[in-house]
Amino acid sequence: MALTGQSTDDQAVLDAEHELWATTFSYIKSMALKSALDLRLADAIHHHGGAATLPQIVARVAVHPSKVLCLRRLMRTLTVSGVFSVVQQEDVVVPAAPVNNGTCNGAVAAEPLYALTPVSRLLIGSQSSGSIMAFVLSPVLVAPFLGIGAWFQHALPDPCLFEQAHGEALWEMSGHDAALDALINSAMVSDSRFIVDIAVRESGDVFRGISSLVDVGGGLGAAAQVISEAFPHLQCSVLELEHVVSKAPAGTCVKYVAGDMFESVPPADAVFLKSVLHDWDDEKCVKILKTCRKAIPPREAGGKLKLKLLTIGADKKHGEAQALYDLFLMVFEGGEREEHEWEKIFLEAGFSGYSIIPMLGIRSIIEVYP
Known part of the structure; x- marks a missing residue:
């Protein structure tokens, strides 16, 4: 009919x-x-x-x-x-x-x-992707979204959604909440290993041709450990805040350096930033990248910056997940960017060019050249 x-x-x-x-x-x-x-x-x-x-x-x-x-x-x-x-x-x-x-x-x-x-x-085992999913789905991170409508009605500057819900920043809360701190560390370690394992298998060339690498803001060094195990000739180090370095595991090939990425970065052939820049506004991103540029040799000598970033709009297949992830980061005043926005930041930081390697699902490896 x-x-x-x-x-x-x-x-x-x-x-x-x-x-x-x-x-x-x-x-x-x-x-x-x-x-x-x-x-x-x-x-x-x-x-x-x-x-x-x-x-x-x-x-x-x-x-x-x-x-x-x-x-x-x-x-x-x-x-x-x-x-x-x-x-x-x-x-x-x-x-x-x-x-x-x-x-x-x-x-x-x-x-x-x-x-x-x-x-x-992906959820099997204690060190699986389930760790970061458990972090994202924890009540402390779900609660801020219940007030997002009211948050939009207030003028900036304003407390971020997380601070609006809890009265303090995530990192302040984790400083006195041992369970939350353990949840964050487990999430970061599992996600780092998952992403870098794939990066090494699928595009190991991005880590070849260099003899030293520093992972800036690399947490407990999970990513650096995977890279070091895959490329034993590579001297890997992690730059982190002193209280993070104090918790770093012993008996690894990774060197841990206490410091501030806004002030200086240890010299190396390459600098690796995994999940750092999306936490900061454009001005602070430029400042971080400038300190990174000072740490690496010129482009003709092989110097490069390696970023693990989500580039909005770069992959239509993952568009919805990328948009949702960006909104999730807004809870902490963070955010992802489109390619032209990253390009502007790279140029302002004094870099000459970049290339995007879309190999990590919703995320990509971006090589940036001095």
Whole structure:
């Protein structure tokens, strides 16, 4: 039967309503992922070889017996969103979901077999990508977004969203909250290893042709350690604030230097900045880059600056994730930039050129030349 003009309009309205509901409920999708991290569901399924039934999962996680059917509903959401996949097993039956007062209607349904996907495989283990996802989804970082509407109504300068919600900056809070500090460190270490592992495998040439490298603002040195292990000839060092260096691991090939990147950077053939510049405004970015430029030799002598950055608009495939990540950074007064904005900063800092190597998903490696 052919659709009339009115029914076509109605369908468009219904499609729009569906999109609106999906967007409205998207925070529940994030909280479902947080639940998967808290319960270590990926590890439970991995324990059974990458696929497990609900009873097998329950046997590995701390779920109260009265919540087993609720867990089934959580798993349904996680499979619809692609965190896990599901395969029906026709020969295994379980009570159907409860109705009304919580009692079952006596029907039976096939027991699904939940399997890992490429997404959930990233969540296996204590040093997985789950560490940074747990940080991003922690209540302390979710809370600032509840006040974003009111924040837009106040003139700048104004406390950033995080300070508006908590009365202090993230780094101030982590200074007296040991659990938050541990969460941040775990997140930074796991993300550094994940990104640099891929960078070394897929484009190791960016680290060849140099004999020394300093990772500015490199935290506990996870990235520098991966680079050092892949290129033993490379002398790697980390420049960090003194209180960070005091927590650095011992027994590695990485040298730790206490200092301030706004004042000076140890000399090296190359300077590496992983997740630093997006925390600062243009003026401070230029100042950081100028100190980095002083630390490296001229371009003809092989000097270069290596940045791990998100360049908005550089990759249409990852546009939504990039925009969301940029909004996330706004919580701390940080932000990502488009290529022409980075170019302006590089030139103001005295660099002569740059090249973008889009090889890290939503992020890229950018080489900047003195």
